[in-house]
Amino acid sequence: MNDSPLFTFFSYLKYSTKAVGAHSLHSPFVFKVFNKIIKKSQHFRIADIEKVRKKLRNNHEIIDVIDFKNRISRKKTISSIAKTSLSKSKFSAFLHLLVNELAARTVLETGTSLGVNSLYLAWTSATRVITIEASPILCQLAKNEFEKSSQQKILIESGDVNERFSSTLIRHQPDFIFLDADHRGSTIRNQVDQILELSKPVKCIVIHDIYWSQDMNQAWKELVRDQRFTLSIDIFQAGILFPSKGMEKQHFTLRF
Numbered sequence: 001m002n003d004s005p006l007f008t009f010f011s012y013l014k015y016s017t018k019a020v021g022a023h024s025l026h027s028p029f030v031f032k033v034f035n036k037i038i039k040k041s042q043h044f045r046i047a048d049i050e051k052v053r054k055k056l057r058n059n060h061e062i063i064d065v066i067d068f069k070n071r072i073s074r075k076k077t078i079s080s081i082a083k084t085s086l087s088k089s090k091f092s093a094f095l096h097l098l099v100n101e102l103a104a105r106t107v108l109e110t111g112t113s114l115g116v117n118s119l120y121l122a123w124t125s126a127t128r129v130i131t132i133e134a135s136p137i138l139c140q141l142a143k144n145e146f147e148k149s150s151q152q153k154i155l156i157e158s159g160d161v162n163e164r165f166s167s168t169l170i171r172h173q174p175d176f177i178f179l180d181a182d183h184r185g186s187t188i189r190n191q192v193d194q195i196l197e198l199s200k201p202v203k204c205i206v207i208h209d210i211y212w213s214q215d216m217n218q219a220w221k222e223l224v225r226d227q228r229f230t231l232s233i234d235i236f237q238a239g240i241l242f243p244s245k246g247m248e249k250q251h252f253t254l255r256f
Contacts, residue, residue, distance in 0.1 A: 099176055
């Protein structure tokens with residue numbers, strides 16, 4: 001759950017006053033992102049994956065999940081995890097459509113959870129999705145869903161994301177990266193630095209929950225100012241960074 005719900009709430013009020021639609025966009029690429037991805041994500045769904053989401057939300061089995069912040073094991077129902085940790089369908093669709101629009105080939109996701117976003121990412125033109133999950137029980141539950149869906153594209157790894165991150169970048173050279181595991185600003189900054197250093201073909205970095213806390217939001221603001229990125233987009237639920245779009249440096253806050 002969100003560590004700073006009040007910060008997120010008031011941040012959304014500010015975001016909603018700044019967010020714009022297609023009529024305010026003069027960049028052809030960003031105009032396309034809004035119309036072909038953001039608008040379409042409102043109604044685009046993959047029925048088989050939505051059935052998985054619904055099944056997980058209705059699964060009241062109790063499991064032991066380790067809270068890696070304090071190393072304490074907590075009993076939770078799969079249903080409660082699905083309701084609090086899974087992205088909304090609209091955001092899952094956004095990821096799917098963005099991967100296809102960019103013609104990404106290799107996707108890296110951190111923070112698999114129960115695997116719904118992984119399935120949406122795999123149901124694309126990408127040839128491989130690598131996803132890392134720290135919790136062994138969540139990793140196994142997600143793997144079960146991948147097998148039931150006969151999804152051969154997904155390679156799931158269980159272990160500490162920070163320990164595996166650099167070697168995974170070097171080994172797989174992803175061109176689309178979705179960061180959704182460690183919600184600390186210092187970790188996000190470090191991971192972005194590693195991506196730019198170690199994964200040369202990267203086209204896009206999506207950072208989930210940029211308004212999770214003041215710490216996360218400060219890291220996002222620093223990345224927006226970073227000259228290594230010529231384009232950044234804020235859709236509130238996530239921030240999207242493009243290392244080089246061959247354009248003058250620009251930032252957009254888009255209505256999502």
